[in-house]
Amino acid sequence: MTDQVSKMMEFVASCGDAKKLRQIAENADIRGVPDLARAARLKLYSILPGEDPGTLEFAVWQSIFALEDVLKQERGKTIMLSRTRQKIGRQGVQKCVSDLILGSASEGFKMLHDRALLDLSFEAVALKHPDRFDDIVLDAARIRLAEVGYSVP
Incomplete structure (x- = not known):
């Protein structure tokens, strides 16, 4: 994993902004970084519910x-x-x-x-x-x- 991807993974772990997480996932898909896309989506699913x-x-x-x-x-x-x-x-x-x-x-x-x-x-x-x-x-x-x-x- 490159340093940039590692930094993005750290950012995703602490991010609470749905819009940013969606964008990171889309960009990761485009750039062929499936682990980052998955991490961003899983984090997104964990912040969306209001319960x-x-x-x-x-x-x-x-x-x-x-x-x-x-x-x-x-x-x-x-x-x-x-x-x-x-x-x-x-x-x-x-x-x-x-x-x-x-x-x-x-x-x-x-x-x-x-x-x-x-x-x-x-x-x-x-x-x-x-x-x-x-x-x-x-x-x-x-x-x-x-x-x-x-x-x-």
């Missing part, structure tokens, strides 16, 4: 922001997870996550898997907050993650 860090709500919004960003990268335009956002508004975070885990693997799950971001999937999020979910949901999450070789903590 308290460590909560289920924070983790869910972090996941949503990550998937929306993946969709934007893939399709070249902003794609909002409107149905997921609406379901959260109507039924709450816990019910939305449970229903998605108990259904078939979503396209979002597959996209996160393809980008080695399964730790941001709703399945992984549920397992990090086991006190909020029924055993059937947690078992379904473990099974889905194990099927794709994700090491469940």
